Amino acid sequence: MSSPCLLITRRIFPEVVARLRRHFDVRWHDSDAALSAAELRHQLQGCDAVFVATTERIDASLLQACPQLKAVCSMAVGVNNIDIEACTAHGVMVSNAPDVLTETTADFGFALMMAAARRVPESERFLRAGQWTQWSMDLFAGADIHGRTLGILGMGRIGQAVARRGVHGFGMSLLYHNRSRLAPEQEAALKAQYVSKTELLQRADHVVIVVPYTPQTHHLVGAAELALMKPTATLTNIARGGVVDDAALAKALAEGQIAAAGIDVFEGEPKVHPDLLAAPNAVLTPHIASASLPTRLAMCNLAADNLIAAFSGGQPPTALNPQVLPLKKTPGRP
Structure with a gap:
């Protein structure tokens, strides 16, 4: 059985990446440089899920170009970079990371x-x-x-x-x-x-x-x-x-x-x-209010919790549009 494909758009803790690799076929953009809109669209081709930070824009045009996408999980609290209404219309789950920060x-x-x-x-x-x-x-x-x-x-x-x-x-x-x-x-x-x-x-x-x-x-x-x-x-x-x-x-x-x-x-x-x-x-200060090492690790792990639960039939802990669950199946994938 093939694993769902996950794109991680930023450099995050390697231990969180290792954890996600036990559940996903991971593509990791291991860099602090943000992907451009065109790069993000290209990297997301064939991906079932994406792990984002605060700047990657997820909108209707990207969703139309990436029909296989099923989940957008952010390590941040704010989701002004994500069009939740468009994601819901496309059956794509969105989660964020409240409380831990x-x-x-x-x-x-x-x-x-x-x-x-x-x-x-x-x-x-x-x-x-x-x-x-x-x-x-x-x-x-x-x-x-x-x-x-x-x-x-x-x-x-x-x-x-x-x-x-x-x-x-x-x-x-x-x-x-x-x-x-x-x-x-x-x-x-x-x-x-x-x-x-x-x-x-x-x-x-x-x-x-x-x-x-x-x-x-x-x-x-x-x-x-x-x-x-x-x-x-x-x-x-x-x-x-x-x-x-x-x-x-x-x-x-x-x-x-x-x-x-x-x-x-x-x-x-x-x-x-x-x-x-x-x-x-x-x-x-350069957008560092949540930047303690324990908290940033907790933010990443909460995003990982949401991803793993969504693709294992569980209940993602901080899904913002749980009405789209369970996630749509990918044609041809067991």
Whole structure:
């Protein structure tokens, strides 16, 4: 009996590849360089499944060109690169990797917020350049975190994990805005106040964005929203590039509309807006919020769990369209 063909589009942990090879005929693009759309289409010919990261675009045109495809399994939480509706229409299962990265991403988001508020990278560059010659009262004086007001846009798993750190660890007051309110017991546990986006931006000392990227959240925070914020406030984005208007943010930082920003995701990444690169009050990191080794391994293994279950007649743990199961059979394959 022949094994189903699986394309892995990026360099991942060899032990996960070895695990998948026990179940699949694996084609591995063992590189950090992303496949172009044409390369992806070519590599997928004859493949039953694909293991993707965050950038590979799976849309209707690709599905039509790869009729044998039955499963698209992502090691990421966000699936804005995958047209789930088109996959469902073609009988292709889609899965992602939630939960396993929640706490690691929340750790990083809080660290990024603190680094921006306390001017950590800016002061380190100053020291490394040999410019520190004396102590002064206001040398890189930044903003406090403890006891201040935290505003969270998006209160899913990661948003709630960030909230717990702020409320229980730093005694912060919590405002949040989300598509839907938390249950009363969840609000009570976090002492959370649900407010409009406008009120959150006006009142919060530190704003953290943790929403999924959709057409509705494109430029959720732009020039108008930044103008509502306090000049002493910080903005942290650990959501997706495109949720924040990067050009507007760079302008707001340069003009002192807000004090600082911590940004892990960018429009058009890995390219970064040059005005952000030039902003001393911007803390910039290369999309690494989930990048601890245990968490990245867990993300890859969850994608593998979904693939193995889907092709062995089991229940994939995080299928986003389970209505397509069981998977369609390949003509001529036992």
